[in-house]
Amino acid sequence: MPADTLPNWPAMSIAQANEMLAGPGSPLELEDAVIDGVEMKVYKNAPPTIPFILALAETQFPDRDYIVYEDERVTFKAMAKAVRAMAAVMRDTYGVKKGDRVAVVMRNYPQWPVAFYAALSLGAIATPMNSWWTGEELHYGLSFAEVKLAVVDLHLYERVRGHWDNLPNLEHIIIARDSDEEHNDPRIGSMEDYIGDANSWKDLPDGSWPEIDLGPEDSATIMYTSGTTGKPKGALATHRAVISNMFNSMTCQARMFLRKGEAPPEPDPEDRRATLLAIPFFHATGAFAILLPSALRGDKIVSMYKWDADKALPIIEKEKISAVGGVPTIAWQILEHPDRDKYDLSSIQAISYGGAPSAPELVSTIKKRFPEAAPGNGWGMTETCATATLNIGEDYVNRPGSAGAPPKAVVLKTCDPDGNEVPAGEVGELWCKGPMNCKKYWNRPDATAETFRDGWVVTGDLARLDEEGFLYLVDRAKDMLIRGGENVYCIEVENALYEHPAIMDAAVVGIPHKVLGEEVGAVVQLKPGMKVTEEELRHFAATHLAAFKVPVEIHFMDEPLPRNANGKILKPVLREQFKPRG
Structure with missing residues (x-):
């Protein structure tokens, strides 16, 4: 039944639900704090450190499986x-x-x-x-x-x-x-x-x-991200920041029930949820949004050497997997697998993803194939320790183009180039503030000053917020594409192409892909009298770049690449050369 025909939905507004969950006596209660001179809301009942979570899990769930890998x-x-x-x-x-x-x-x-x-x-x-x-x-x-x-x-x-x-x-x-x-x-x-x-x-x-x-404010992790320079930057997070991402997600999940007029369920000691891990632990999502929350809840993680949908289906049946996803790629491959009906996949309760552009029809396909599963999508960055917003259940069905509304601990705003907030519904650069934000970039005061401002992360994403606070991502201000959840910074690939002696000019753009979100495409102009084939150039790039960054398609132009008056390459024009893939 579509969400808009459910009786009593929505039973309360986003603001009302957020307020109830943040109130006194709630497990997700918020309190005021000052962190590095910035006032913000923090989760009162959050564990103080990451190791504390594992120590607690050892006491509460000693004999439950935590990590399963093949026969281990x-x-x-x-x-x-x-x-x-x-x-x-x-x-x-x-x-x-x-x-x-x-x-x-x-x-x-x-x-x-x-x-x-x-x-x-x-x-x-x-x-x-x-x-x-x-x-x-x-x-x-x-x-x-x-x-x-x-x-x-x-x-x-x-x-x-x-x-x-x-x-x-x-x-x-x-x-x-x-x-x-x-x-x-x-x-x-x-x-x-x-x-x-x-x-x-x-x-x-x-x-x-x-x-x-x-303690909570001690440094915990450096997760490498990237920037428009193409060189990775190390985002430094505290224990509080990493743990707050988990509580953001828990709040959004509990809010889903309140919006339906139901009380969030009490933790069930017999509930043995299991996640099929299809994304790397080295991602903020893998480590912060899966590894640690699983310990907090006593859930099982089943890991694979690498993602393979053929092998995933029997694992889902055998291990009674309740949660799958990670990036839209994974969800599509499960939903459209020709052998899907040969396996018992009834244990699946949630199919969630983020980290890459996703087609709005993905949520309707999930509801069609797995009516009892809660679809979910969200937004976050390495700099926000993964989850800042989560769109789940009926809210996602009704707003499939949105990345969700933030919990009360998270504040979003969209700004003009001067940092002035723009009205709801208008597109601006997304700024995000909350206890899950990283402190800074390791040994990069220049990049830190640009991105981390008075408790806010200046995201580089172009977005709009509707009247209820739902986030809609519009484009990326930073020159980046996302292939299957992996960030690919165009300038890094362009620099690798420029290393080839035959290349005079190069530009990298995203090619729309149904499953991966985007793939890497390149347009190049050769130096006069020089020759190189597409295959040779792709092989050359592979010696300088990780495989996922190598262009899958390279077009050659005889004339100079199109540029505007400021000398910037007109990438929207170049994207028209490529046809969607997948």
Whole structure:
């Protein structure tokens, strides 16, 4: 039944629901605080630190599965034991202390959260990095954050090894999942030698949590993002910021019930929800919006080596997966898979996504194929620690083009180029304020001053807000496209193309794609007398860029690329050369 024909919907306005959820006695109660001189609302009942969440989960859900990967199953108790053991190794063997940067660079193995939580429990700053990056890109990330210790899988170690001599701050590397390898370098350790394989973590001694003075405003993570310069920037977040993202999401989910005239359900101790993890832990969404909330609720995460819809369907049936999604790509592949009806997918309760443009018809397709599942979409950035808004349930069905309305802790406004707020309904640059915002960019005071202003994140997104506060993203002020949830900054790809001796001019644009949202397209002009084929140019780009950044289609122009009077390339004109894909 369409939401607009449901009786008593909406039972209350967004503002009324937000007020009720933020009020005294609510688990999601807000209180006033001053953080770095900025007044804002914060969640009164939020856990103080990230390690506190795992310690709580170990007590509440010791025998529940937390991380499942192929034939490896790790309970909350086993995870906590492994984290404490790994933290002791980091501290006693490698000298990791509060404030040190510890990189985590690997696929979504069970060892990823062990390294992540262990670093945080010591007060170190966990610094996840993109496991798709090339060795050159990883060198930049490790160097820029002055990483002291890196925990990597064997495949990623091979990419880093050739750059290590040029990384004076990187004292040691711990390699995960390399039990059969022998390393003669004393700077290298093996996670398996220290704590064994994942299925044996349950047999580790209990150990004790590090005694560290750690609080909500201490630095927790550096998540790499990118900017118009094309070079990644490290967004520094506190423990409060990361945890507030979870409470933003919880508030929006509870609001869905109030809007239907129902009381938000009480936590059910027998409710064993499970998420199929289809996005990397190194994303803010993977780490902050899935890994940590799952620990808070006692939920299971089922991880795959890489996303494969053919393999996902039997996993959903076997593990009774209740939540799937991540980016629109994943949702489309499940919805349109030819073997979908061969499996019992009735356990699915939610299909949510964000991080990429999504077609409005996606929500109607979800409701058609999975009538009982709650579709969800949201908006956030690395700089907002993932979730700032969430559009879910009936609100999403009725506003499929919106990214949702914020909870009371989050304030959105749209501004003109001078920073003046524009009226509701008018397009402006989106500004966002709330306890989930990062503090700054690591070692980038110039970029920090541009993006972080008096508690606000100046997003670079063009958007409008309706009278009820629902967010509609219009375009991106920053020159960026999003391919399947991965940020691709055009100037970075353009710079790689310019490295080729035959290229005189280059521009990168997004090609609309039904499943991925966008793909990378390029238009180039060759230097007089020079020749290069599309295949050769794509191969050249692949030696400089991660695979997802390499253009899938390159057009050649004999004349100069079109520009405006200021010399800027007219990319809307170039986009017309490409046909939508997928």
